[in-house]
Amino acid sequence: MAKTTTKKSPAPAADSPKGKSLVIVESPAKAKTINKYLGDDFIVRSSIGHVRDLPVSASKSAKKATTAKKDDSLTKEEKAQQALVRRMGVDPEHDWAAVYEVLPNKTKVIKELKALAKDADKIYLATDMDREGEAIAWHLKEVIGGPDSKYQRVVFNEITKSAIQSAFKQPSKLDIDRVNAQQARRFLDRVVGFMVSPLLWQKIARGLSAGRVQSVAMRLVVEREHEIRAFIPEEYWQIHADTHIANGKAKKTSDAEQIGIRLEATKQGGKTLKLGNKEQTDKVLEILKASDFIVKEREEKPTQSRPSAPFITSTLQQAASTRLGFSVKKTMILAQRLYEAGHITYMRTDSTFLSGDALAAVRGHIEDSYGAKYVPEKPNFYGNKQGAQEAHEAIRPSNVNMKSTQLKGVERDAIRLYELIWRQFVACQMLPAKYLSVNLFVGADDIELKARGRTMVFDGYTRVMPPAKTDDTLLPDVKKGDKLNLDKLDPSQHFTKPAPRYTEASLVKELEKKGIGRPSTYASIISTIQDRGYVKLENKRLFAEKNG
Structure with missing residues (x-):
């Protein structure tokens, strides 16, 4: 990858952590929580998200490209291709060579981190545990500089004292394969956006945009609209x-x-x-x-209803929409706050895996709170879909003994979301309802x-997670x-009625079913197609607009 051109590091700040370790996380809220669990030998700072990216349209490199010396030997098409590659910041025809730039609003952040890193004994990259977090960690290392031996990678699924301290006892190195996986997606996003969007400007209207996942999501909405219009009721x-x-x-x-x-x-x-x-x-x-x-x-005949798996990102979004009426975007904002406050595990996951400690804790809680008759002989395990990142855990409370009524300094809707996550987690480890x-x-x-x-013989998991709808009818003898x-x-x-228009939650479900997008992108994609006027949300249903 092409190296970023940066100025020499400024002199270290007066409060540089000489002899200490620098810990870099993504968000200020996360930094504040982690700071409580690490001793005086650590100083925790936030990168506030991404610090580098491919060039933006108004960046310095893009302006330089337009004023570069012209090569008269190139054809018009070749010049246009060169200009496109410079704007994209990635060259598909030359081993995907990329040019990254520090984001304009991150100059001060990088300046502070460089100053702190200069005197630090070690630098712990503690960004999120998904591919995006791995890429942010790599970009931080590239921008800050220094020997590889100085850097350690730490990941944790929950922001609790035991999880943080355990992660720092077993640091690792950056996973370059995961970094490259994120870059591949980013490059494709850029190529689709920069090469397809101009076609939309020519054929439809300026200002429209295409995207690797966004365009597929739009196609699903539009195809459903066509099905509805073509449908003949019987x-x-x-x-x-x-x-x-x-x-x-x-x-x-x-x-x-x-x-x-x-x-x-x-x-x-x-x-x-x-x-x-x-x-x-x-x-x-x-x-x-x-x-x-x-x-x-x-x-x-006797029948039973089994509990469903603990939440992953998509099922949390669907349940929050159905049971609480939350939008996909609102659900993820609230889940992020709960995670950063240390109340739940990482909220961008496609794995239903639960740790041994979590299983032991919830089984003990069920027995103490509801009785041994609700605890299965062995823990309930749930399968993952192909491609799931099984190193992650499902979304669950960090402490099963923490009830929603005990949360402090949390807004009401976040408390409601926590209650939903808590109930699903506890229910998934209970016996079936009979x-x-x-x-x-x-x-x-x-x-x-x-x-x-149908008459209930044993309430099982429904003691904690009642079904959204009940169809129990008592028939006489x-x-x-x-x-x-x-x-x-x-x-x-x-x-007869056609298939209904998508809701936000059902569109996420369809994207997941078709293997399109990742847990980290569902909310942003749903928001993007609405913000750009390609679809409108009416009565919780997505309607395709003319531009879409």
């Missing part, structure tokens, strides 16, 4: 029958009213009943009105009607051959 009907146990089965009139059974007509002559219009429906209604309703079969499911089959002439019911009295027939007309 009419269909359903028939429900409200019944109750015939005289003699109920102890008194009020009991009969309480144990009414709502049936749905599902078959005629042994074949699936399909009603396409009112005429067909009326014929079936006439048969039902003239028939006795006799119980043909009562089918009972039910007795009942299917009731009733005959009326050649029409078969059906009712489903009727036997084969029992007669039911008809109270009312309820025909209803419907029309």
Whole structure:
């Protein structure tokens, strides 16, 4: 990679940490929390995110490129290609040679870090543990300079005293493979943006932009819009029958009213009943009105519902949208604050892995709080999708014994998000909920009607994480051959509907399913396509705009 041209380091500041170690993290909030856990031999500073990047449009190198000496031997196309490469800062035709620049607003930050690094015994690069964090650490090392032996890399999944101290006892070196993986994505972002966007300016309108992930996300939204517009609704009907146990089965009139059974007509002559219009429906209604309703079969079987995996980035975004009504962007902002305050583990992850210590702690908490009958014999383990970074953990509370009501100095919505994360973590290590499911089959002439019911036998994980929707219906104790009295027939007309427009959460789910983007990019992509007017959010649904 091409080296960044920088001025000589200024004289060290008066408070340089002679004989101490310099620790560099990404955010000021994280620096403040970590500072509490390290002794006087460390000084902690923040880079406030990225410090270097490929050239921006108004950078000095871009201006120099426009005033460089002209080479008259080049064709017009070759000159245009050279100019494009200079603007991009990366040359795809020459081993992807890149030119990085210190970001304009990071000059003072770099000046301070260089001054502190000059007198420090060691420099610990403690940026985030994902690819982006690895790249930031590499850029810091390149800009600050000095011998490789002076640098150590430390990573931690949670900002707790034990995790921080453990990480500093086992430092490592920069993982250049992960740095290159991030650079490859960054280069492709730049190439797609700089080479495709001008085509949009020519064909549609100036100011539009393309992106490696952004454009694919837009395509999904637009294709869904086309599906909806091309969809032709089809009419269909359903028939429900409200019944109750015939005289003699109920102890008194009020009991009969309480144990009414709502049936749905599902078959005629042994074949699936399909009603396409009112005429067909009326014929079936006439048969039902003239028939006795006799119980043909009562089918009972035990069923269970297993807890879902602990949250990863995408499932947290989806759950926060469904249960709390949060946007993807809001969820990630709040999760970042919770992480930096030491309340949850790292929030950009695609791994459902849980550490041994975390499993032991949550199993102990479940037994103490809810009883041994809720604790499975062995911990519950969940599979990861292909390509997941399994060195990471799932999103969980740093301390399972810390209830949301005990959080101090945290805004209300962050407390609600923490509560959701806590409940999902505890629930994922509990036993399944158990039910007795009942299917009731009733005959009326050649029409078969059906009712489903379910009663909970053991609440299991739902003790902590109740389902968003419940479909439990208690069916009365009727036997084969029992007669039911008809109270009312309820025909209803419907029309088929197209697949719904994406919500923010369902678009993230689709991107993840197709392997597009990373946990670190979902929120920014969803925000970008809205901020640039390519889609609009209306009633929590994403509508493609004309520019999109």
